[in-house]
Amino acid sequence: xxxxxxxxxxxxxPAVRNLARLLLDQSDADNGHRLVWTLFGEDPDAARDxxxxxxxxxxxxxxxxxxxxxxxxxxxxxxxxxxxxxPEGAAYAFTLRANPAASVARPGARGLRVDAVxxxxxxxxxxxxxxxxxxxxxxxxxxxxxxxxxxxEAERCAAAGYRKVxxxxxxxxxxxxxxxxxxGVLRVRDPGRLAEALRGGVGRARAYGCGLLxxxxxxxx
Amino acid sequence: MPRFLxxxxxxxxxxxxxxxxxxxxxxxxxxxGADRLRISSQSLKRAFxxxxxxxxxxxxxxGTRSQAFAGALVDALVASGLEREEAVTRAETVITVxxxxxxxKGAPAQxxxxxxxxxxxxxxxxxLAERLAQPDGLEEKSILVLKDKPRAADIAMFGRMLxxxxxxxxxxxxxxxxxxxxxxxxxxxxxxxxxxxxxxxDQTADRGAGFIGVQQFGAGLFYLYIxxxxxxxxxxxxxxxxxxxxxxxxxxxxxxxxxxxxxxASFASRSKARYALLEVGDEAPRSLAGxxxxxxxxxxxxxxxxxxxxxRLTDLRDGYKRAYDxxxxxxxxxxxxxxxxxxxxxxxxxxxxxxxxxxx
Numbered sequence: 381x382x383x384x385x386x387x388x389x390x391x392x393x394p395a396v397r398n399l400a401r402l403l404l405d406q407s408d409a410d411n412g413h414r415l416v417w418t419l420f421g422e423d424p425d426a427a428r429d430x431x432x433x434x435x436x437x438x439x440x441x442x443x444x445x446x447x448x449x450x451x452x453x454x455x456x457x458x459x460x461x462x463x464x465x466x467p468e469g470a471a472y473a474f475t476l477r478a479n480p481a482a483s484v485a486r487p488g489a490r491g492l493r494v495d496a497v498x499x500x501x502x503x504x505x506x507x508x509x510x511x512x513x514x515x516x517x518x519x520x521x522x523x524x525x526x527x528x529x530x531x532x533e534a535e536r537c538a539a540a541g542y543r544k545v546x547x548x549x550x551x552x553x554x555x556x557x558x559x560x561x562x563x564g565v566l567r568v569r570d571p572g573r574l575a576e577a578l579r580g581g582v583g584r585a586r587a588y589g590c591g592l593l594x595x596x597x598x599x600x601x
Numbered sequence: 602m603p604r605f606l607x608x609x610x611x612x613x614x615x616x617x618x619x620x621x622x623x624x625x626x627x628x629x630x631x632x633x634g635a636d637r638l639r640i641s642s643q644s645l646k647r648a649f650x651x652x653x654x655x656x657x658x659x660x661x662x663x664g665t666r667s668q669a670f671a672g673a674l675v676d677a678l679v680a681s682g683l684e685r686e687e688a689v690t691r692a693e694t695v696i697t698v699x700x701x702x703x704x705x706k707g708a709p710a711q712x713x714x715x716x717x718x719x720x721x722x723x724x725x726x727x728x729l730a731e732r733l734a735q736p737d738g739l740e741e742k743s744i745l746v747l748k749d750k751p752r753a754a755d756i757a758m759f760g761r762m763l764x765x766x767x768x769x770x771x772x773x774x775x776x777x778x779x780x781x782x783x784x785x786x787x788x789x790x791x792x793x794x795x796x797x798x799x800x801x802x803d804q805t806a807d808r809g810a811g812f813i814g815v816q817q818f819g820a821g822l823f824y825l826y827i828x829x830x831x832x833x834x835x836x837x838x839x840x841x842x843x844x845x846x847x848x849x850x851x852x853x854x855x856x857x858x859x860x861x862x863x864x865x866a867s868f869a870s871r872s873k874a875r876y877a878l879l880e881v882g883d884e885a886p887r888s889l890a891g892x893x894x895x896x897x898x899x900x901x902x903x904x905x906x907x908x909x910x911x912x913r914l915t916d917l918r919d920g921y922k923r924a925y926d927x928x929x930x931x932x933x934x935x936x937x938x939x940x941x942x943x944x945x946x947x948x949x950x951x952x953x954x955x956x957x958x959x960x961x
């Protein structure tokens with residue numbers, strides 16, 4: 381059993397408004413990460429067992445294996461059971477914020493991890509157009525279709541908002557990674573693999589708000 | 602003379618399937634760096650045009666937007682004894698000669714584009730039946746169907762475009778902006794709501810039953826701006842002050858009352874404007890959309906989207922008044938205040954403004 385939660389930092393009482401603003405003012409990938417950790421934070425040594433996406437500052441969607449526990453003074457939480465089992469053949473609209481990281485083989489050395497857009501830039505030897513960036517980002521996603529148990533409808537998929545994020549870390553070099561927002565339509569091929577991906581996530585940087593794949597049914601036309 | 606009427610509306614839609622693309626995603630616009638829900642002006646105008654308020658308030662003075670407007674002529678010709686094929690051919694000649702558009706291939710007596718025609722123009726087409734029924738009844742180049750200024754309130758307000766006959770275009774006297782939420786609206790909420798509709802592993806319910814929860818998304822407080830050029834409206838209606846006043850009255854009512862949704866039966870998302878500001882004057886028109894460039898709720902102390910939106914709106918209006926010495930006369934309806942004014946008063950003020958424009 382998993383859970384899906386809509387979590388808002390509350391701003392509706394004077395007592396928490398200033399606190400929320402303080403938290404929000406610093407809200408970037410790192411602080412979003414720390415804020416969401418507080419929802420599951422009773423055990424500092426616990427492994428991360430949740431995925432989230434910051435829909436906008438102070439507003440998160442979270443999928444977790446435990447129900448979140450948090451002070452209701454600060455958080456407004458709506459949680460419900462999440463055990464999606466999309467049937468084979470069904471089509472859904474999806475959204476995904478992902479870190480399109482791939483490993484590039486190097487002879488005689490460990491694979492080099494680069495993001496798909498930077499890799500395409502290197503291969504081209506010059507700056508990419510907006511269309512080329514989107515194509516590179518989509519190629520990364522399509523390459524994962526089998527693993528996710530889906531087929532993407534290419535003419536209805538889009539990738540936008542490619543950007544790089546740097547997160548300072550204590551006692552370690554800053555984490556740097558790229559983000560892309562995907563939207564589109566997919567068709568279910570392997571329900572088991574898809575269910576796993578919905579709960580487990582897609583790609584890297586999942587601790588920083590990447591990899592949460594969300595589905596919704598398409599409207600009847 | 603007050604040439605312009607500006608209508609500013611704030612309307613709450615609690616749960617609606619207002620305006621979506623083919624994947625069911627609500628239409629959005631990014632304004633001031635924040636996502637907002639949007640209702641297109643085309644969808645609003647269509648809702649107004651097809652409303653009972655327009656039908657009741659403007660009897661016999663509404664146009665018809667159709668590709669198949671010549672169907673009545675075909676029927677009349679068949680009734681007078683022509684073979685259907687011949688009737689279609691003659692009706693298509695009318696479309697071509699009267700320059701109503703390009704005849705659509707594979708569709709009898711239809712045009713490629715939608716054509717917006719006034720009642721008299723439609724009557725004129727059917728009126729050709731008698732002449733056309735004669736063997737050589739049609740003298741080419743002499744058919745005149747279109748009117749410069751058709752007596753149709755919707756055409757006069759929203760204009761029309763005839764790609765093949767631009768001489769009979771009508772310039773819109775009413776400009777309708779896209780409505781958008783005064784606050785941020787998160788489309789991702791859609792996915793949270795959708796969870797109940799994606800079959801859960803421990804349920805056997807048919808997934809076909811679901812999706813209502815998702816379609817209910819679309820809640821928010823929308824700002825809509827409409828600008829009426831009373832001078833142009835009167836001109837479009839060939840100086841018919843009574844009809845122009847009726848048209849403006851129907852528009853103000855419809856804009857406040859009619860919800861742009863084709864699915865009222867399943868959503869009952871009917872909403873009336875909670876706040877309306879009508880400004881009458883001769884100044885250069887301006888929208889107050891800028892009041893919401895910073896989304897409502899983003900400023901310290903803002904917790905009530907409705908009241909804060911009104912405050913932003915009236916602050917910007919007062920700012921324009923001071924900076925530009927504007928002399929708009931304001932009429933206000935605020936549903937949430939006991940002394941907040943009535944829609945009937947706004948409608949009366951709009952009527953009076955059009956009548957004054959006609960008299961001057």
